[in-house]
Structure formats: structure tokens, C-alpha cells
Amino acid sequence: MKIAVCVKQVPDTNEIRINPETGTLIRDGVPSILNNDDANALEQALQVKDAQPDTEVIVVTMGPPQAKEMLQECLAMGADDAILLSDRALGGSDTWATSNALAAGLKKAGPFDLIFAGRQAIDGDTAQVGPQIAEKMGLAQVTYVKAFELDGAFATVKRALEDGYETLRVKLPCVLTAIKELNTPRYMSVPGILKAAKADIKVWSADDIGVDKTTVGLKASPTNVFRSFTPRPKGKGVSVEGDTPKEQAANLLADLRAKHII
Numbered sequence: 001m002k003i004a005v006c007v008k009q010v011p012d013t014n015e016i017r018i019n020p021e022t023g024t025l026i027r028d029g030v031p032s033i034l035n036n037d038d039a040n041a042l043e044q045a046l047q048v049k050d051a052q053p054d055t056e057v058i059v060v061t062m063g064p065p066q067a068k069e070m071l072q073e074c075l076a077m078g079a080d081d082a083i084l085l086s087d088r089a090l091g092g093s094d095t096w097a098t099s100n101a102l103a104a105g106l107k108k109a110g111p112f113d114l115i116f117a118g119r120q121a122i123d124g125d126t127a128q129v130g131p132q133i134a135e136k137m138g139l140a141q142v143t144y145v146k147a148f149e150l151d152g153a154f155a156t157v158k159r160a161l162e163d164g165y166e167t168l169r170v171k172l173p174c175v176l177t178a179i180k181e182l183n184t185p186r187y188m189s190v191p192g193i194l195k196a197a198k199a200d201i202k203v204w205s206a207d208d209i210g211v212d213k214t215t216v217g218l219k220a221s222p223t224n225v226f227r228s229f230t231p232r233p234k235g236k237g238v239s240v241e242g243d244t245p246k247e248q249a250a251n252l253l254a255d256l257r258a259k260h261i262i
Helices: 036-051 065-077 095-109 129-137 190-197 245-258
Strands: 002-006 009-011 032-034 056-062 081-085 114-118 140-151 154-161 164-171 174-178 202-204
Touching (some): 009 065, 032 065, 036 056, 036 140, 056 065, 065 081, 081 095, 095 129, 129 140, 140 164
Parallel strands (some): 140 174
């Protein structure tokens, strides 16, 4: 079995700073990490490999040259190979343009039996790239996967909903996007770290993957970020006094009436 995992290097949200004049993210000096949901996607692929040792897991990302560090982390966790799509022609891509590039890269590296991705990236929160890849590759897709079981040529998954979940059986090949409830990502192993340090990570350009350059990059992106900002902190909450729940409810009603809310 051959599995691809789409991953992304993102800024550590605990260290995010915003330029007050331009409203853009200050990335200089900000540490980067493997996107959280992508770590769950990788873990699920590695669990399949644990159960079926002949499985090959390949991680694929699009980004600047420094994204190699994140790919080395994925290799240290247990992935077999890594591919970085990196080219100035790809810079500034929104989700639509990004999925065009990733779909082209996956077609070149494939075919794959399974493609995993994280639900969304913490620096964008769009949850669009995984489904767009599936659409452009003509594959079935299931998003928000919280449980996974492989059964021959089919995968049985639980998909999280707002008020519960639904169980679906999907034929391979397909694209699945993972959420944190799916599993607990493993740590890098010492042998894995040593192996990853010597790994030759493939770097493919736009020409290498044969993508139409009019469909990638900033100029091809139908959406763009106008401004980033830090939301204002919420005001301090109000505590309702009372020795018993009944007294608290009565005091709350009195406060609401005093403020003409009810």
C-alpha cells in the first residue's frame, strides 16, 4: 500500500506577533511547527504501516526551503520519504492555487491508495485544501475523520458532525482529512532522528510537477489576505452572587431586569 500525507509548516501560534502598522504577521524569529491536524493525519498513516509493514508513507508539502526541517521531523516519526514543492512561482498561493500545486505533485509521486491530510491549518483555518485536492484528483473524500478502520479495498470512518457523527464506508483510493480526536501523534524516535538527518528530501519546482503556472501563485489566487489583526480581549465577566443555585438565579434575574435586558 502507498499512502501520501499532506503536511504544512505553520508558525507556532503561541509566538504570533502582528505588525500594528501593516496588519501582517511578523514571521522573523517566530518558530515554525508541524501543523497539529497534519500530525494526526501522519500518525494514522503510520498506524496503517505498523499493521501492514509493506506500506510506504510519503509526506508532501509546499513551502519555502526551510520547510525541510518539518519534513525531517515527519521522517523521524516514521515516514519513508518526503517531497517539498518549492518555487517562487508557487509563492503567495491561496487554498485554490495551493491545491492545484499539491494535486500535481501527488499525481507525479503517485498513484496512492490513500491520501491523508489534516482538517485545517492553524494559520488559516479554512479546511479547504484537502477537499480541493480530492476534487482535482477525482477522488472520493471524507472530512473531519475521528475514527478509521481499513478493510481491504475499503475504509470505514467516523466523520464528526456538530451534533454527533456519521459512519461511512469509502472505496480506495480516497482522501481523508483528520481531526485531533482521531489519535495521539507519536514522538520522533532516536533511530528516526538519525535516519532523517541523512535523508535526501526531494525538492520539486513548478516545472518538475508540470503544473500550469497560470493556476498557481499570488496572481492566480482568487482570494488574498487583506489584513491580519489580533482580536481585542474580551471584558471581564460578571460573577453572580448567591449561596444556592436558587439564590444565584434570583440575583441574575434581578440584574437582568435592572439593566432592562428582560
